[in-house]
Amino acid sequence: MGLYEETGERLRRGMEGGRAETLKVIASVVLSRLRADGGRLRKMMERYRRIKEGAVGRLEELVGLAKDSLRAVGCEVFEARRGGEAVDYLLKQMGDERVVVKSKSNTLKELDLVERLEERGVEVVETDLGDRIIQLAGEEPLHPVGPAVHLTLEEVARALSREVGRELPPDVEEIIKASRLRLRERILEAKVGLTGANAIAAEEGAVGLVENEGNISLITRLPEKHLAVAGIEKIVPTLEDAATVMKTCEAFLTVTGAYHSFIRGPSRTADVMGIEQFGMHGAKEVHVVLLDGWRREAVRMGLEEVLYCCNCGACLSVCPVLLEAAQAFSSRVGAGPVGVVRTWFVLGPEEAVRAGLFACTGCGACREICPGSIDFPSIIERLRAEACERGLVLPPHISVAENIRKTGNPFGERRPQP
Numbered sequence: 001m002g003l004y005e006e007t008g009e010r011l012r013r014g015m016e017g018g019r020a021e022t023l024k025v026i027a028s029v030v031l032s033r034l035r036a037d038g039g040r041l042r043k044m045m046e047r048y049r050r051i052k053e054g055a056v057g058r059l060e061e062l063v064g065l066a067k068d069s070l071r072a073v074g075c076e077v078f079e080a081r082r083g084g085e086a087v088d089y090l091l092k093q094m095g096d097e098r099v100v101v102k103s104k105s106n107t108l109k110e111l112d113l114v115e116r117l118e119e120r121g122v123e124v125v126e127t128d129l130g131d132r133i134i135q136l137a138g139e140e141p142l143h144p145v146g147p148a149v150h151l152t153l154e155e156v157a158r159a160l161s162r163e164v165g166r167e168l169p170p171d172v173e174e175i176i177k178a179s180r181l182r183l184r185e186r187i188l189e190a191k192v193g194l195t196g197a198n199a200i201a202a203e204e205g206a207v208g209l210v211e212n213e214g215n216i217s218l219i220t221r222l223p224e225k226h227l228a229v230a231g232i233e234k235i236v237p238t239l240e241d242a243a244t245v246m247k248t249c250e251a252f253l254t255v256t257g258a259y260h261s262f263i264r265g266p267s268r269t270a271d272v273m274g275i276e277q278f279g280m281h282g283a284k285e286v287h288v289v290l291l292d293g294w295r296r297e298a299v300r301m302g303l304e305e306v307l308y309c310c311n312c313g314a315c316l317s318v319c320p321v322l323l324e325a326a327q328a329f330s331s332r333v334g335a336g337p338v339g340v341v342r343t344w345f346v347l348g349p350e351e352a353v354r355a356g357l358f359a360c361t362g363c364g365a366c367r368e369i370c371p372g373s374i375d376f377p378s379i380i381e382r383l384r385a386e387a388c389e390r391g392l393v394l395p396p397h398i399s400v401a402e403n404i405r406k407t408g409n410p411f412g413e414r415r416p417q418p
């Protein structure tokens, strides 16, 4: 099957199977909350955009400042130019550990780290309940924020029964209670916790994290080692800026976050004879991987707005293509407009076409709702032009171009002679 047929097939499959219907339900919940908050959100969006514009505008300076500040508070910092370097560093830090507990992270998806760890025989335990259900059910996630919402109660109970070692009834409370107990056991047995980061405060050397379940608090405190991976676009100048970014992102999430935390190095105490020791209740070692990957390339191409994304997922609730074609407008690195643009950089132009680069209608709804007001229609148009220059042209484009050349209109209709 050629690229064109494959893209069409993905779109057709995406429109079947009821997944798009589930996405519409999530969208209606998010949109009604955002509408109710209208004026307040507008102001937050303006502040958020100013912070991100300023931060990306002084990216190199802030990366340097963040590295110094994080080291000053006791973190180990590794700057990775490419994803492979980040993976190698993380694998080295994992040592001989056979279990790692992990939270949701788009940056980790980009690295394909879970597959690399599993190849080495390391068990990766997702600790976000939705992600854990998907992992145990062997399913594809539907929505980045609600990955398992398309599964029925019976399907969820079946997937988790194997994990908890007894047959769970299709009952929400029972399922959550059993999962909580089992996940706690897994978290207590792990020596390494793996997370992303919602923001990094350059001046204070702080890693900001937002969560709703409380799993991130546990996996950053209980295991001895905390490995945090952050794209360099997560760096903002100050703790106040980081708090604004996290607050704004949270306001646009499908589920509001119950916890906001900042981590400034390993847990420590000096309560015994005033001698400072690391690793009291929290992690003894905190490693922060600052990943470039494709981000500097995006800035070089003049597409730095992509770096304003905080992964809130609000654009997914308004994108007509995603709402009709579900996963057909996505790849393993993300869904919707931001997913397609990241796919371009992480997996390459051909994969971006497969993920729906040419499916976008250019309606601009994503730009309107995005806290960073990212101009995706223009970014996608620019990448489409690049794709065409690389020969990634779909057959209908050729016939439209020929029609315009021959008749002056895309439909090939000749004007009636007067």
Ligand code: SF4
Residues within 6 Å of the ligand: 318, 319, 320, 321, 322, 336, 337, 359, 360, 361, 362, 363, 364, 365, 366, 367, 376, 377
């Ligand atoms: S501009 Fe494209 S990506 Fe954005 S909402 Fe419209 S169809 Fe979706």
Ligand code: SF4
Residues within 6 Å of the ligand: 252, 308, 309, 310, 311, 312, 313, 314, 315, 316, 338, 369, 370, 371, 372, 373, 374
């Ligand atoms: S592009 Fe904007 S709306 Fe979409 S996930 Fe990122 S920040 Fe949220």
